[in-house]
Amino acid sequence: MKQFNEYPLAHVGFVVKDAQATANKFKEFFGIDDFQVYDFSPTRAWSYGKEVIGYKLKIAMAKMPGKDTKIEIIQPISNKGLHHDFVANGNSGMHHICYAVDDYDHWRELFVKQNAEIIFESETEDDVIGY
Numbered sequence: 539m540k541q542f543n544e545y546p547l548a549h550v551g552f553v554v555k556d557a558q559a560t561a562n563k564f565k566e567f568f569g570i571d572d573f574q575v576y577d578f579s580p581t582r583a584w585s586y587g588k589e590v591i592g593y594k595l596k597i598a599m600a601k602m603p604g605k606d607t608k609i610e611i612i613q614p615i616s617n618k619g620l621h622h623d624f625v626a627n628g629n630s631g632m633h634h635i636c637y638a639v640d641d642y643d644h645w646r647e648l649f650v651k652q653n654a655e656i657i658f659e660s661e662t663e664d665d666v667i668g669y
Contacts, residue, residue: 542637546638548607554613555613555630557596557611568603568609570602571603574598575597577594578596580661582662584656584659585618585620593619593660595612
């Protein structure tokens, strides 16, 4: 199994009030050609350890020019959960970084054993992000 530092940074996530307006600013600032914008409705979602029914987000995703790392812009649609709370509390901006790992369960268990708090998880399978 790989060491954690062998996994590349997959994306940097921003949570904002208006995904399209932010994507337009990022296009100019970072020289991004275009964002793929889609509605994200996971099959199941947990926020702060509790399952949330009907979790919905608008996501704009783009690859940084000349890099493998992506930018993810998230706009909460449903009025509950971690992303909604972030914006409702007056926050907007960088929210998280993502590493795409081969064995999620292994890494989740390892981080939990080190007292990491898992504040958002989702299960979904779709044509855009896979499973």
